[in-house]
Amino acid sequence: MTADAPVQVQWRALGTYVQLSVSDAAAVAAAEERARGLLAAIDRTCSRFRPDSDLARVNAGAGTWVRADPLLVAATTAAVEAAGHTDGLVHPLLGRVVVGLGYDRTFTDLQPGRASWTRVDPPPLDAWRAIEYEDEAIKIPAGTALDLGATAKAWAGDLISATIAEEDRTNVIVSLGGDVAVATGGRRPTAWPVRIHDDPEAAADTEVAIEDGGLATSSTRLRRWTVAGVDHHHVVDPRTGAPARTCWRTVSATGPSATAANVASTAAVVLGEDAVGWLAARGVAARLVSIEGRVTTTGGWPAEGDGE
Amino acid sequence: MAYSARTRDRYRAVSSVVTGAVAAACVAGTGAVMGTASAANSQREHDKAVARQRAIDAQPILEELERPAVTVTRIKTVTKPGPGPAVRVIRVGGGKAGTGTRSTKKPSKPPTTSSGS
Numbered sequence A: 001m002t003a004d005a006p007v008q009v010q011w012r013a014l015g016t017y018v019q020l021s022v023s024d025a026a027a028v029a030a031a032e033e034r035a036r037g038l039l040a041a042i043d044r045t046c047s048r049f050r051p052d053s054d055l056a057r058v059n060a061g062a063g064t065w066v067r068a069d070p071l072l073v074a075a076t077t078a079a080v081e082a083a084g085h086t087d088g089l090v091h092p093l094l095g096r097v098v099v100g101l102g103y104d105r106t107f108t109d110l111q112p113g114r115a116s117w118t119r120v121d122p123p124p125l126d127a128w129r130a131i132e133y134e135d136e137a138i139k140i141p142a143g144t145a146l147d148l149g150a151t152a153k154a155w156a157g158d159l160i161s162a163t164i165a166e167e168d169r170t171n172v173i174v175s176l177g178g179d180v181a182v183a184t185g186g187r188r189p190t191a192w193p194v195r196i197h198d199d200p201e202a203a204a205d206t207e208v209a210i211e212d213g214g215l216a217t218s219s220t221r222l223r224r225w226t227v228a229g230v231d232h233h234h235v236v237d238p239r240t241g242a243p244a245r246t247c248w249r250t251v252s253a254t255g256p257s258a259t260a261a262n263v264a265s266t267a268a269v270v271l272g273e274d275a276v277g278w279l280a281a282r283g284v285a286a287r288l289v290s291i292e293g294r295v296t297t298t299g300g301w302p303a304e305g306d307g308e
Numbered sequence B: 001m002a003y004s005a006r007t008r009d010r011y012r013a014v015s016s017v018v019t020g021a022v023a024a025a026c027v028a029g030t031g032a033v034m035g036t037a038s039a040a041n042s043q044r045e046h047d048k049a050v051a052r053q054r055a056i057d058a059q060p061i062l063e064e065l066e067r068p069a070v071t072v073t074r075i076k077t078v079t080k081p082g083p084g085p086a087v088r089v090i091r092v093g094g095g096k097a098g099t100g101t102r103s104t105k106k107p108s109k110p111p112t113t114s115s116g117s
Helices: A025-045 A054-060 A070-085 A095-100 A152-168 A258-281 B005-028 B033-059
Strands: A005-015 A014-022 A133-134 A137-139 A172-176 A179-183 A192-197 A207-212 A212-219 A224-227 A230-232 A248-256 A286-291 A295-298 B088-092 B113-115
Touching: A005 A025, A014 A025, A014 A152, A014 B113, A025 A054, A025 A070, A025 A152, A054 A070, A070 A133, A070 A137, A070 A152, A070 A172, A070 A258, A152 A172, A152 A179, A152 A212, A172 B088, A172 B113, A179 A248, A179 A258, A179 B113, A192 A212, A207 A212, A212 A258, A212 B113, A248 A258, A258 A286, A258 A295
Parallel strands: A192 B113
Antiparallel strands: A005 A014, A014 A172, A133 A137, A172 A179, A179 A212, A192 A207, A207 B088, A212 A248, A224 A230, A248 A286, A286 A295
């Protein structure tokens, strides 16, 4: 293994897969250790599934100021900004709604075919505006609960890639469950190949190369569960409080960061038919796959068949 | 996680500033109506800061975590959807070599996966 020979390591964290590649093979051990440490800290502070997390304490104290680790404050800040950029379509206060839908434990622990679920009215579309935070404290509106599932993985990827690039001086690409963040550590950019799938177990739909920024894929085909005979998926429409009824099965989008890309892809799934205009108006390069498998592209995403 | 005096002191500092502003407004006597409104506003802010601090102080001090947050939370992430990196298509369709349309110049790097999650 020589320096400047890209190398990849993989493991699982935050309930999903992690892939970390660096351009300098000599930096991989330090980069992996840094990434694992950050992911452990993010899990400890931002997890909805850990009763001892800072997020769980903020939710338990809804309506009051609660001390919180700066890491959760930063993740919440990103989620609030995402809500602002999407008029609440990517909403950080759907915690009670997703629990009502039966997603009340890590996905791998969900029991198939549970008998009942509870309809929980979603908070107002602009409820996120009432979230307040200081450096080490957060207050969410009474009767609501934070769920950072829509943004936290992408935000974590951005944090990890930026930290590794800065500290280990290597080009880096990180995928956290499909939210891909790229950073350049003071070197000539690397053209990283990224395979886009509906399902990580399935064959790739397409393979692209990117050199910086972020790429994210949101899909309604994964993280599905059945409660009382009703099929659910994890992308919730905050306007209805139910899984988004959408014409897209998968949306991949790019952006200046993984978080920005993920905000775009998630909003697009929720928006359904209106997504193409919404993405185009913001200059977002995206690839949308309809339920029937028809591919539509926006922005600078090359049309299918443009492979070199 | 132990919450250092830093946060509390900051709240106290805010309170002092606000209190000072109220006093200054009174001393300056800049019109009874404006002065009253401003003072009431400042008093509300002061009361909110005090209530916030009381709520935080009432919570138990937790064990200090080892936290990388101190260094990493200064990293500002762009969250606004917009133009991203140039996308170059390497291959379309089929995940295995020899299927689909593929590039003649395949990057010799381990591919990363972007799938729904």
